[in-house]
Each structure stands twice: as C-alpha cells, then as structure tokens.
Amino acid sequence: MTEEKIIALLTLKKTPNLGDSSIKKLVREIGSAEEVLKEKRTNLLKIDGIGSVKIKEINNKENRIAAENELQFMLDNDIRYTAYDEIEYPEKLKYCLDGPVVLFSRGTIDINNKKIISIVGTRKVTGYGVRFCEELIETLVPLNPVIISGFAYGVDITAHKAAVKHGLQTIGCLAHGLNQIYPKAHKKYVKQVEENGGFYTDFWSTDTFDRNNFLGRNRVIAGVSEATIVIESANKGGSLVTAEIANSYNRDVFAVPGRAGDSLSEGCNTLIKTQRAHMLTSAADLIYMLNWELEEKVQPAIQRQLFVELEEDEKKIYNLLKSNGKELLDVIALQCEIPTFKVASTLLNMELKGVIRPLPGKLFEAV
Template sequence: MLSETELLYTLALQRVKNLGDISAKKLLRTVGSAEGIFKEKKHSLLKIDGIGSLKLKGLSIEEQLPAAQAELQFIKQNNIVYTYFLDPKYPEKLKHCLDGPIILFENGNIDLKNRKIISIVGTRKVTTYGTSFCQKLIETLAPLNPVIVSGFAYGVDITAHKAAMDCGLQTVACLAHGLNQIYPKSHKKHVTSVEENGGFLTEFWSDDPFDRNNFLKRNRIIAGVSEATIVIESAEKGGSLVTADIANSYNRDVFAVPGRATDTQSQGCNNLIKSNQAHLLNSAEDLIYMLGWELEEPQPLSQQKQLFVEFTPEEQKVFDYLNTKQKELLDTIALECGLPTFKVATLLLNLELKGVVRPLPGKLFEVI
C-alpha cells in the first residue's frame, strides 16, 4: 500500500491531463515513484522513450495539488479502498493491459484473485429473450462460482448483476464516475446488495462529470478484469461493441448471442459473429468448453486416463469408430455402428467415465 504522501502524488499524476495511463506507468517504472516524477527535472524525463513535452504539460505539483488533496480527503473520509497497479491486490488480468488505470478505487467486498471472471454486457433496451438468456446463462454457470462483471447500466448490465446475486455469486459493477454517486439513480436500491456480494470499481474521482467519453473509457476495465466478455444483445452500434473490441485487443475471448436477422437488438451480436470477432454463444456449455473451465482443476491420478482400459464389446466398437474419426456427432456414431441412439448415448457416457472420450457442444464427441 502507498504511503499517504505517495498516494497524494499518484493522484496528482493521474490528474495530469495529457499523460495517460500508458505513459504514467512508463514514468513510474523508470523513476520509481510519483513523488520522484514531480521532483525530477523535465529535461531528464524527456529522455524517456515515448515521453514528449506535450505529455508533460501540466506536470506541476502546484497545479495538481489542490485537486489531489481534495480527493485524498474524500478517500479518507469515506474509507475508500484504493489499489495501485503494482499492488498484489490489483486485478491480475488488468495488470496485463497496457492502458489499465494506475490506480483503482472500490467499495464493497471485491475478490478478483484466482477466480473465474466473465464480463456480461449488452443493450440497455434488453428484450425478454435477452433477459431470459442472461439469467439462464448465469444460473447454469453458478456451480463454477464465477465472478460476474458489468457496468451497472439499464438492461443487460443490471440483469446480469441481479442474476449473479440471486445465484449467490460475486458481482462487480464498473462505474464511469466517482464512488460518491450512482447512475442511473433508479439503481440505488441495488447498491447495498452489490456491496455485500462484490462491489463497485472505478478509476474516476468524486468530482468527475458524467461524460460519454468516461463511459467508453470505463469499458476497458470491464473488458480488462475478465478472461471473457459476453455480449447478450446489441444494436448495430453501441457501447457493448466497444467493450467487445477492447476485449479483442487484449486477446481475450469474446462471445455473442445470435439472434434473428430482423431483430434490431441482435444486429450487433450477429455482426460480431459474422466478422469472426466473437464466438457464437448458444448456451453456458459453449462458454465452459471454450474457456476450458471443466479442465482447469487437475484430476487425481486415479481418475486420469489409464494406459489399459477394459471395454465391453459394444464400448470397444464405439471407441474404435470414434478413434478413427477423432470427433463425430452422436447420431452419426449410432448410424455407423449400427446401434440405437439411446444405447450409444449410454456407451459414450461409460467411455467418458473411463476417461477416453469427452463431450463437445452440439452433441459432438471426441477421443481424448
């Protein structure tokens, strides 16, 4: 944790208008501290690769001190938790994003360490189908205990937060403003529940205005803290598509729920899928498989695939066929092996339990 003095200087550095998080991190890693940056000669800072005079404009502690002192006072008076980008508690996945904030502020009981984390975003004008899909998705994922991240806005965002809390999951709301206010105001009734089941995360100060650019800037945190971003519904243009684009730039998985070509609120998702910017998401099973969550925990040695496995004659027949194909549909396996589909389904389950076959989305099976 930063000392109070270093926190003050870090806040002042964050306030330098033209600097940005990428350049601020470069300065901090080179000089070693925010206080040192303000006390260093500017001609020395200009020798750092990528640091120009425009970025250093406003790098004056006298200019930034009043606002930084006021924000420090707000943090202390309201017991705001802050996390510096070099702290162990800073969101691990966000550490790998070059433009991640140098400092984050939070309320609640957020725990993003060693957790399955997904972001769910979408239109504010969510349809009944979108709401139902979101709720079902989270209910199915609940046994895996993921953290559900979103932006606390109308529509898909608040649906995801509420569904997570209904399932006893941690949920994190990333805000585009300071922790002294809530937008939209109608969501104030959810604040206590979110804080008890996760919390609020932001890089913005208590005096930052409601600005469209802040909402777009906030989206990189939603994308950055998670391993995958899911777009439930989106029109042809929208903030959730910006989040998806950012997630792709971070080399994170992006999923989109398809819809009818005539549905306005599905156009954005359909375009993401069509342009190969998102995996098609039909169910929670698709997500689980693509992220490899079912394979995350190593199996005990006794449950791992054995070198010599005993099969019944019918199991051997199904296994030999699948071994030649590596991957095949259930109905095709049944047809080619001359066995009823229900019988093959049972045989495949037995082979799965023996550790030689695994199911894939869409009634596909493959040899391990």
Template structure:
C-alpha cells in the same frame, strides 16, 4: 501496497492532463516512484522514449498534489479503498493491458485473486429473449462460481448483476463516474446488495461527474479484467460492440448471442459472429469448453455413478459412449453419438455438474 505518501503522488500523477495511464506507467517504470516523477528534472523525463513536452508540461503545478490530498481525505471519510496496478488486489488480467488504470477505487466486498471473471454487456433496450437468455446463462454458470462484471446500466447490465446475486455469485459494477454520483439514479436501490455481494469499481475521482465520453474508459476496464466478454444483445451500433472490440484488442475471448435477422437488437451480435469477431454463444457449455474451465472441486463418485444419478436419454447416450473409452475428444463424441457439437458440449457440462464426467487436459473428457 504503496505507502500513503506514494498514493498521494500517484493520485496527482493520475490527474495530470494529456499524460494518460500508459505514459504515466512508463514514467513510473523509469523513475521508480510517482514522487520521483514529480521531483525529476524535466530534461531527464524528456529523454524517455514517447514522453514529449506536452505530456509533462503541467508536472510543476502544485494544484494536483492539493487535489490529491483532498481526494484521499474523501476516500478515508467514505470507506473507499483502492488497488494499485502493481498490487495483488488489482485485477490480474488488467495488469497486462498497457492502458489499464494506475489506480482503481472500490467499494464493497470485492475478492478477485484466483477467480474466474466474465463480463456481460449488451443493449439498454433488452428484449424478453435477451433477459431470459442472460438469466439462464448465469444459472448454468453458477456451479463454476465466476465473478460477473458489467456496467450497472439499464438493460443487460442490471439483469446480469441481479441474476448473479440471485445465484450467490460475486458481481462487480464498473462505473463511468465517481462515487458521489449514481447513474442511472433509478438503480440506487441496488447499491447495498451489490456492495454486499461484490462491489463497485471506477477509475474516476469522487467528484468526476457522469459523462458519456467516460464510457470508453469504463469499457476498457470491463473488457480488460475479464477472461471473456459476452454480448447478449446489441443493435447495429452500441457501446457493447466497442467493449467487444476492446476485448479483441486485448486478445480476450468474445462471445455473442445470435438472434433472428429481423430483430434490431440482434444486429450487432449477428455482425460480430459473421465477421468472426465473436464466437457464437448458445449456452454456458460453449464458454466452459472454449475457456477450458472445470469445476474447482469435482465430486468424487464411483464408476457406477449412473446408478444413483438421474440422466436424460441424451445424457445416457453420451455417458455410455464415454464409459467405453478411457478419454475422448468432444468432436469424436459428436461423431459417434450423431449429435451436433454444441449439443454434446451442453450435455457434457450437465454431466460434469452431476459429477459423472470430467474434462481433462487436451480438451478431452472421461467418466469419473
């Protein structure tokens, strides 16, 4: 954890116009501290590759340090904590994004270390189909206890936050403004419950007002901190497609929910799948399989577990085939049980949650 003095200088550095997070972190890497950056001679800073005069011309201004002191006072008075990009409480995957924020401000009970994190984004004009899919997806994922990240906006965002809380999951809302504002205002009623079951993250200072140009910066946090970004519904153009594009640039998995070609709110998702910018998502098992997830604590049951667990007819077919083999690939199960791969993946997740099947390294499965 950085000292309060270094925090003030880092806040000030964050405020310097034209610098940006990537360049600021480059300065920190070479100089060693934010305080050192402000005190270093400009001619020495200009020797750093990629640092031009326009980026550091305002470093000599005292205004940024004064503003930083005021912001720190606001943080203390309003119970706002922070995470520094080198600290353990900073999102681990976001540390590897060159343009990730130096500082993130947060409120609530956010607990990130060693947690599975998924981002769910989509249209503000969510349909009944999209809402039902989002709620069902989170219900199916709940036993794996992932953190659900979204943007606190209308539509898919707020549906994802609410569904996560309904199933006891931690949820994080990433904001495109500071904590003095609430957008949309109608969502103010959800603030206490989200803070109780996760919290809010933003890189914006308390008095930074809502501005549509902030969405791009907010979206890179949503994409960067997660293992995968899921697009539930999107029109042909929309912010969620930008988030998907950013996620791809970070080499993250992207999933999209397909829809009918006649549905305007499915155009974006269908295009992502068609252009191979996203994997087709039909159920939670697709995510579990592609990310190689497994339950943190696989229930220990005997090989006769089928006597005590109610299985559907299709689950029984898959289970009996697995029971005849030590370990089997998904595609092999699909071939021998004459079922489509996506169907087998769904059945395997169900069997895993019932404690009778488990995944093992190499994308193989075996009976518990």
C-alpha cells in the same frame, strides 16, 4: 501503499495530457511516482514518447491539492484504492497497458483466484435476452464465477441481479466517481451489490458525469475479466466497444446469436460472422472454450437444460456421440439410419443449441 505514493500517482493522473500508459512509462523509467515529480524536465523529455505537452503542467501545485482532496474524500467515505503495481490490484488488469494507474473500489470485493467473466449488452434487452442471461448465470453457479458488468439498464443490471440472486460475487464498473450512481433508478440495488461484491471505477468524485466516460469504464470491464460475453446488441453500441477492447487485450469474446434481421441481434451476429467472437448458445460453450474444469455437479444442470429441446433424431445423434466420442458425418448418418442430407441440417441445429461442436476433419462430438 504509502500516503505519499497515492498522492503522487493521483497528482500525475490529474496532470492534463498525461494518460495511464504514459504515467506507467514515467514511473518505470524514473523509479517511482514520487521521483517523477521531483525529476528535472530535461531528463523527463529524454524518455521516448514523453514530449513537452505531456509534462507541461506536471508540477502544477493545483494538481497536488486536487490529489490531496481526493484522498481525503476516499478516507472519509470508506473508499479503497490500489495502484497498478500493488498485490490488491486485479491481476488481469495489470497486463493492460492503458489500465488505470489507480483503481477505486467499494464493497466486499475479493477476486483472487476466481473465475471472472464480464456480461454486457443492450439497454433495451428483450425477454429472450433476460432469460438467456439468467439461465447462463444459474447454470454457472457451481463454478462460482465473479460476474462483471456496467450497472446500466438492460443486460447489465440483469446480470448483477441474477448474480446476487444466486449468491455470486458481482462487480459494477462505473463511468463516474463513487459519490454518485447512474442511472439513479439503480440506487436501490447498490447495497445488494456491495454486500455481494461492489464497485470499481477510476473516475474521481470531482469528475462530471459524461457519456464519453463510458469508454474508460468499458476498458475496466474488459480488462478485469478473462472473457466478455455480449447478450443482444444493435450494430452500434457500447457493448461492441467493450468486445473490441477485450479482443485488443487478447481475451476471449462470446456473443449470443440471434435471428437474421433482428435489430438487437445484429451486433452479436456480426461479431460471430467476422470471427471476433465465439458463438455462445449455452454455458457448456463457455466452459469448454475457457477450459474451465467441468465439475460433475455442473453437468446435470447443463444436460437438463439441453435435452428438453432435442428432437427425436437429435437425441439419436447425441446418444451416439456420447457413446462413441468423435464421429464423421457419414458415420453418424449410417449408424443412426438417418439420410445424410438430414444429418447435416440436424447437426447444424444441434450446434446452435450448444449440444454438439464441430471439430477439424469434419468430425463432431457431444458437448
């Protein structure tokens, strides 16, 4: 990218009332960011959706000065930048209409041809949530996924630390410029993350940290990955917003179910109940729904994790389904010599454990 192009894009980005989608529309209609800044206002106003309010300050010299200063800051601090139409820009984020026109990064990020998942959740994560997150990531290690999160307390930092522990690439998406870190307590993890991935943001060094920035940060978390996983969430919170954004991008969303009445499971249970998320009980669910190739070396790790928790009747049913493939409930009851009413409840428990999955036509199969 030429210096003039980046300065032009940053100048447009600094223009009040002109958002990412509008900038992309202007560039698409006029030809380039540089040409947009040179174009007559009368011609810009002819573009559908571009009104006088959006371009009122488009030629304000202060915007260009700010853009030049930000570029100098990036050059002085080893910060990389890429535009939405560049090869280096995250592939999946290119298809998000409101994706950043310029994305800033730092570290050793390389996500080309990688499996990418986002993991989010409550800042008040429980021991169960921590264990689930750590075990999920450990099981996925042979598939070498990139783990995306928001570098916040709770589920976020648990996911980053687990990824680093197992040598996986991890990327923290920030709600502020790369001249600061929030929360400050996580500064001690910055070097580890940069050595195993890095950070993304579209906020400038001059942007004051504000909780309203989380919405912008969350769109990057959802947009850069092929699936978003929610591990524990109250009935309101940023992780649910991220899930909604992911759904709007037509991405897969997964939620870990919890006990009824548990405040930190309400959000996840509601996502599942309203069919806005797939139920996630093990890595096998994720691998199946995303159609990831299940390598032979992954299967034993999943099997060991699941069989530890199986009761005697569950083992009978699982062995039958592994041997026969898809079977009807009545056939399962007959061949396993278990009463039908008991098979129904046992199958439900097995589904919650991630051992089997229901199929159309009242069939069941082993995961």
